[in-house]
Every structure is written in structure tokens, then in C-alpha cells.
Amino acid sequence: MTDDHPALRALIDTMATLRGEGGCPWDAEQTHESLVPYLLEEVFELVEAIETGNRADLREELGDVLYQLLFHADIAASEPGRPFDIDDVAAGVDHKMRHRHPHVFAGGDASSVEDVIARWEEIKTEEKKHRSSVLEGIPERLSALARASSTLKRSAGVVDFSSSHETPVFSSEAELGDYLLALVHTARHAGLDPETALRGATRRLEEAVNHAEAAGSGLAPGDTGA
Structure with missing residues (x-):
């Protein structure tokens, strides 16, 4: 990662320190599963900040959600088998967004919002063609x-x-x-x-x-x- 976002790099380093040797015992013992309630709580608090229009709360809650994402990525980086870190996560979603916006990154054409949405759905369907049902992938824990x-x-x-x-x-x-x-x-x-x-x-x-x-x-x- 470059120094274009020094505060983001500092937060990543803070997370690594907290979960590393000599860091915080609580942070070190957390798992993806144990953090689910905290992630849900932070997301709902972010939604509330958006809906109330409070800019200070919005900034704070975006930070809390970002911290949760970094937390999960740091856990994943230390797992055996097929570890991945926050750069891998960012690279994956960057590739997906570029692939789903060919009118911006690949010389495609989209003259309206409707065209963009239609093309997005076509590309997404192609990406998910391995699914056996259109309903596959809807989270069970949704409200x-x-x-x-x-x-x-x-x-x-x-x-x-x-x-x-x-x-x-x-x-x-x-x-x-x-x-x-x-x-x-x-x-x-x-x-x-x-x-x-x-x-x-x-x-x-x-x-x-x-x-x-x-x-x-x-x-x-x-x-x-x-």
C-alpha cells in the first residue's frame, strides 16, 4: 500500500499491533464468528447515522465499520490454509467493480442509468452462472x-x-x-x-x-x- 492514505495504513498497523504478540488478549482471541454481533451493531449504527443526517456520527460510524472490516481481514491473514489480507480483499472488489463497469474501464457503452443497471445485472448473472437457483446467496439472517x-x-x-x-x-x-x-x-x-x-x-x-x-x-x- 502506498502512503496516499497514511491514516489508513496507521489503522492497519494498529490492528496488527493489537492482535500481535504482546498486544491485547481480547483482540487476539477474536474470531470471525465472535465478531458477528459487533459487525451487525456497527452497521445498524451507521444506517442510523445516515438516516438522521448527523455528519459527525456518520464519520464515526464509518470508522467503526471500517475497523470491523480490518479486524476480519487481519484474522483471515493469520488463518492456516488459504490466508488473505486486506490488500487481497481490496484487490478482489476492485477487480469486480472494474469488470462490472465496462462502460468506464473497457470501452463499453452505457448512455443512461437504465443501461448501466441492465449491463450490471447481465454481468452479475454471468459471474454467478454456477448457482443452481436465482435465490442462492440470499443470507438466511436477513430481517x-x-x-x-x-x-x-x-x-x-x-x-x-x-x-x-x-x-x-x-x-x-x-x-x-x-x-x-x-x-x-x-x-x-x-x-x-x-x-x-x-x-x-x-x-x-x-x-x-x-x-x-x-x-x-x-x-x-x-x-x-x-
Whole structure:
């Protein structure tokens, strides 16, 4: 790494010192798994800083998330087998971003934002062609709402969800938020858990996608073809 970002280099060195010989026992014993709660907490605090518009908090929370990333990279660098460090992480995502922006780095053409998004999805699909389902890769630990959103986005080309579900039209996020809050209120008074209900509905959508994919590939539902 060059000296273009001396503070970043200093932070990397600080992490190495904390986890190195004679450093901090707590830092030294951490694992990827043990740090998950801290990473989640820092990400949510960053989201809150973004949503509240507090610049001082935004700067601080970006730093906390960066520290978590460096923490995980330092752990990975010391693991046996196939270690990698923060430079490897940066190189990987740099390559991915350059590959997904051919209109900037490879003489490609994109005259609008829509063109950029369409090309991005084409390239991403090609990169992930080894996946057996459009739903593969959606994290299990997402909140019910985030998982539902990702599942709907991924399944758009497989099943037509909108044709069988009438939905209101919203003109703003505030209006949508009020509607969602009202739904949660209604569920609560009916003795129902909205988180569980949405997870169940999403699972049913996932099953429909799996059936459609199996039918399209000539496999019976649930058959992996192995």
C-alpha cells in the first residue's frame, strides 16, 4: 500500500499491533464468528447515522465499520490454509467493480442509468452462472422485510408475483412506512407476529420459485439432479 492514505495504513498497523504478540488478549482471541454481533451493531449504527443526517456520527460510524472490516481481514491473514489480507480483499472488489463497469474501464457503452443497471445485472448473472437457483446467496439472517425484498427482486423473472396480488399504490416512502406500521399494529392486535408471518409468506414464494425452476430444468420439485 502506498502512503496516499497514511491514516489508513496507521489503522492497519494498529490492528496488527493489537492482535500481535504482546498486544491485547481480547483482540487476539477474536474470531470471525465472535465478531458477528459487533459487525451487525456497527452497521445498524451507521444506517442510523445516515438516516438522521448527523455528519459527525456518520464519520464515526464509518470508522467503526471500517475497523470491523480490518479486524476480519487481519484474522483471515493469520488463518492456516488459504490466508488473505486486506490488500487481497481490496484487490478482489476492485477487480469486480472494474469488470462490472465496462462502460468506464473497457470501452463499453452505457448512455443512461437504465443501461448501466441492465449491463450490471447481465454481468452479475454471468459471474454467478454456477448457482443452481436465482435465490442462492440470499443470507438466511436477513430481517424478514429485507429477505422478502431480495427474494422478490431475484424471482421477478421466474414467477409473476404481482399478477396474483393486488397492492396499494404509494407516492412516497413516508406513505409506505405509515402503511407498514399500520399492518404491524393490526397484526399485533390480532395476536399475530408480523416477522413470522412475512417469513412464512417469503418461504412460500421461495417454494414457488423452486418449483418453477425445477419445471424449467426438467427436474421434479425438490430433485437436485445429483
